[in-house]
Amino acid sequence: ALRHAQGEYFAVQDADLEYEPAQIESVVRRMQTEGWDVVFGSRFLKSNPTQYIMFYMGNKLVSRWISFLTRITITDAYTGTKIFKTELLRGFGLKANGFEIEAEMAVKTGILARQRRIRFLEIPIPYHPRTMGEGKKIGVFDGARAIWSALDYRLDSRRRKMR
Numbered sequence: 001a002l003r004h005a006q007g008e009y010f011a012v013q014d015a016d017l018e019y020e021p022a023q024i025e026s027v028v029r030r031m032q033t034e035g036w037d038v039v040f041g042s043r044f045l046k047s048n049p050t051q052y053i054m055f056y057m058g059n060k061l062v063s064r065w066i067s068f069l070t071r072i073t074i075t076d077a078y079t080g081t082k083i084f085k086t087e088l089l090r091g092f093g094l095k096a097n098g099f100e101i102e103a104e105m106a107v108k109t110g111i112l113a114r115q116r117r118i119r120f121l122e123i124p125i126p127y128h129p130r131t132m133g134e135g136k137k138i139g140v141f142d143g144a145r146a147i148w149s150a151l152d153y154r155l156d157s158r159r160r161k162m163r
């Protein structure tokens with residue numbers, strides 16, 4: 001989809017309705033008026049229900065790991081609501097094709113934000129978690145891959161001097 005995008009902004013939004021797609025428009029308006037390059041919606045900046053404690057703890061662990069690697073606070077690295085300036089996201093040279101893409105986008109965002117090359121913001125968002133019976137698919141092995149992938153993307157960015 002990124003290859004074919006023509007707009008100034010690119011929204012990454014889970015299609016399972018755990019997140020509210022209606023908020024994308026207001027987030028883009030905020031990006032335009034306040035000058036943000038990337039906005040992540042965070043389930044953890046406001047009170048939201050938690051369906052499975054393991055998913056909650058796994059996301060917190062991965063988010064803290066990514067924050068450690070990039071030295072910038074990201075409270076919800078695996079959020080299903082991310083909005084980027086399209087050209088910026090194209091410049092990331094994304095490689096992942098599974099759930100690890102979340103770690104890749106978060107690490108690359110964190111690195112550029114730490115270097116003050118982009119303006120990054122997290123905002124509180126509503127969250128309506130699904131059950132496994134409703135089709136939730138992420139699992140323990142995805143969390144392990146996220147931790148490894150985040151480290152790999154961080155080391156790769158150091159080798160390539162990410163632009």
